[in-house]
Amino acid sequence: MELQLVNERRRPAYAAQRLAEFAERCRAGGLAVTPQRIAIIKVLLDSAEHPRADAICAAVRKQHPHVSLATVHRTLETLCEIGEARKVTMLHDSARYDGNLTPHHHVVCIKCRCIRDIEIPQLDRILAGRSELGEFTVLGSSLEIHALCERCGAKAAKRATGGVGRSQRKQKSSK
Amino acid sequence: MELQLVNERRRPAYAAQRLAEFAERCRAGGLAVTPQRIAIIKVLLDSAEHPRADAICAAVRKQHPHVSLATVHRTLETLCEIGEARKVTMLHDSARYDGNLTPHHHVVCIKCRCIRDIEIPQLDRILAGRSELGEFTVLGSSLEIHALCERCGAKAAKRATGGVGRSQRKQKSSK
DNA sequence: TAACCAGATGATAATTATTACCATCTAGGA
DNA sequence: TCCTAGATGGTAATAATTATCATCTGGTTA
Ligand SMILES: [Mn+2]
Ligand SMILES: [Mn+2]
Ligand SMILES: [Zn+2]
Ligand SMILES: [Zn+2]
Numbered sequence A, B: 001m002e003l004q005l006v007n008e009r010r011r012p013a014y015a016a017q018r019l020a021e022f023a024e025r026c027r028a029g030g031l032a033v034t035p036q037r038i039a040i041i042k043v044l045l046d047s048a049e050h051p052r053a054d055a056i057c058a059a060v061r062k063q064h065p066h067v068s069l070a071t072v073h074r075t076l077e078t079l080c081e082i083g084e085a086r087k088v089t090m091l092h093d094s095a096r097y098d099g100n101l102t103p104h105h106h107v108v109c110i111k112c113r114c115i116r117d118i119e120i121p122q123l124d125r126i127l128a129g130r131s132e133l134g135e136f137t138v139l140g141s142s143l144e145i146h147a148l149c150e151r152c153g154a155k156a157a158k159r160a161t162g163g164v165g166r167s168q169r170k171q172k173s174s175k
Numbered sequence C: 001t002a003a004c005c006a007g008a009t010g011a012t013a014a015t016t017a018t019t020a021c022c023a024t025c026t027a028g029g030a
Numbered sequence D: 001t002c003c004t005a006g007a008t009g010g011t012a013a014t015a016a017t018t019a020t021c022a023t024c025t026g027g028t029t030a
Helices: A008-028 A035-046 A053-061 A069-081 A121-127 A150-160 B008-028 B035-046 B053-061 B069-081 B121-127 B150-160
Strands: A105-109 A115-119 A136-148 B105-109 B115-119 B136-148
Touching: A008 A035, A035 A053, A035 A069, A053 A069, A105 B136, A121 A136, A121 B121, A136 A150, A136 B105, A136 B150, B008 B035, B035 B053, B035 B069, B053 B069, B121 B136, B136 B150
Parallel strands: A105 A136, B105 B136
Antiparallel strands: A105 A115, A136 B136, B105 B115
8 A cells, every 4th residue: 555645644743843944944045034934934834735826825914914925926936946845746837738648757857848758667557456545536647757858957067067157048939 | 677768759650540530539529620620639749849839839830820829729628628638737727835845746636626645655666766767867756646536526426416517616725 | 512500710808827127125244 | 233135015017828709610401
């Protein structure tokens, strides 16, 4: 039974721990410890919902009614950058379509967002014949492997070894 | 080596096969076989890029310069509904944040989009110690299990057994 | 084949999520 | 306490997607 829902009772202790370390982590990341940032990470740590920015903003405003939605967006992005939060998927900016119906998964470059198909028969085997997961009825799955593609990896390496630090933007197909 | 890039040489044959069956599949789904739909699925089948609607539209317009972007969006959605295409992730509408940094994955209800944490130590083992994948440098991963939650599953069952067919919308946190 | 019409399309407006701006504020160091 | 780089709030701008609606057409029927 190597596939199960995470026990939600662990959350309060985990959240308390993380919150206690938060100010220190901000300083380590060169960030000011502002009341907004504290309020936002508190809401995030206490939630099991994997909330959107607007929901987090609404929750934060119960205590700090003045907080701006823009600040919530910025802060969440910042938290992800210093590794204090993550996004459920990094492919949330726009819909990406796939005509390949054979069971497969994807590698995604975290810089340029290029995507390639991969096969993981082992994974498919783990999930096959598994139709229940707690209160959920399983229908399918999709693994997203986070990676650096060759081009982006090369650029990162060059930058690190003293190459010209030319900044790079997310790849947008055709604009 | 149970984890590898899909061989791209298979694509042309696969695309040809799917295209040949396409008209038939449309009829089976009760859809008209329009030149726009054919052009769109062609582009999608020929692409390894997992393209966005705008990129697909641009490609289609090389042959049919009149096609509307709205039609491309609608058609892609339709193709997903009849199972002729899929989205790389179903969580593309907005960013969902997670404060839980322990390695874990997610079950997502395809109807209301609620998300819960799951653990799959076996999967983590498959990926651990795997740092290269073709030309990609692996950094991490995230599995998205598609499912029906208890509430949505119950509603679907009730509808099927003759309950009042009340339509249901995607859950939007707080609006 | 011609006439018909439900469903499909194109053009455009509206909506939603996110980011950009910029004037003002403040955390944290001197 | 004073100073300033960085943070915030309010709002405009951008980008992706959906809604609307007048017009068109694939596929069925006579
Ligand atoms: Mn794919
Ligand atoms: Mn999670
Ligand atoms: Zn890349
Ligand atoms: Zn649900």
